[in-house]
Amino acid sequence: MSSSLILRSTLPRALARRAALRTALPQARSASDAAEFKYVPGGPIYKGTVNDPTTFPPPSRVHGSYHWAFERLLSASLVPLTAAAFITSTTAHPILDGLLGVSLIVHSHIGFDSCVVDYLHPRKFPILGPVSTWTLRAATVATLVGIYQFNTNDIGLTELITKVWAA
Numbered sequence: 001m002s003s004s005l006i007l008r009s010t011l012p013r014a015l016a017r018r019a020a021l022r023t024a025l026p027q028a029r030s031a032s033d034a035a036e037f038k039y040v041p042g043g044p045i046y047k048g049t050v051n052d053p054t055t056f057p058p059p060s061r062v063h064g065s066y067h068w069a070f071e072r073l074l075s076a077s078l079v080p081l082t083a084a085a086f087i088t089s090t091t092a093h094p095i096l097d098g099l100l101g102v103s104l105i106v107h108s109h110i111g112f113d114s115c116v117v118d119y120l121h122p123r124k125f126p127i128l129g130p131v132s133t134w135t136l137r138a139a140t141v142a143t144l145v146g147i148y149q150f151n152t153n154d155i156g157l158t159e160l161i162t163k164v165w166a167a
Contacts, residue, residue, distance in 0.1 A: 074107050085158040086165060097156040101147035109140045 081100045088096065116136055122129035151157060 071110055074103060074110070078103055078107060082161075085161045088158055088162075093158045094151065094156070096158050097151040100157050101151055102144070105140060105143050105147060109136065112136055 081096070081103055084096055085093075085100055113133075113136060116129070116132050120129045120132050122133075147157070150160075155163075
């Protein structure tokens with residue numbers, strides 16, 4: 001007997017057995033199990049686990065294309081800001097210091113926030129996800145305060161960059 005003939009003869013029996021099992025499985029469960037678990041061909045779907053569909057936030061232009069455009073504009077603006085810090089003389093430049101400091105911190109915050117959102121989702125990590133998000137926010141605010149203090153009470157970022165470059 002050839003292998004294709006064996007396959008043809010056993011295939012209808014296997015399909016019939018599978019169909020019988022599918023119809024018998026929901027009837028074999030008790031009424032409480034049927035109410036608790038929904039049967040699907042891949043297996044039961046348990047509520048409250050990773051099998052639940054994810055919820056999507058409502059559409060928002062601010063969080064959609066404008067958010068993406070802001071990230072790209074911020075990343076591209078860091079190149080001329082950093083170049084301006086290298087090119088300028090060693091006199092105080094408070095506006096350039098402020099722009100460079102805030103841009104670097106916001107750029108870093110967006111990058112780290114993307115990592116936290118991607119890898120520590122609150123649905124999978126219900127405690128660690130929100131804690132890491134708020135830790136990142138607190139660290140960003142503390143860094144902004146530190147950069148403000150450094151720019152107003154010390155030499156500032158542009159002076160620091162020129163000194164480091166000349167060293």
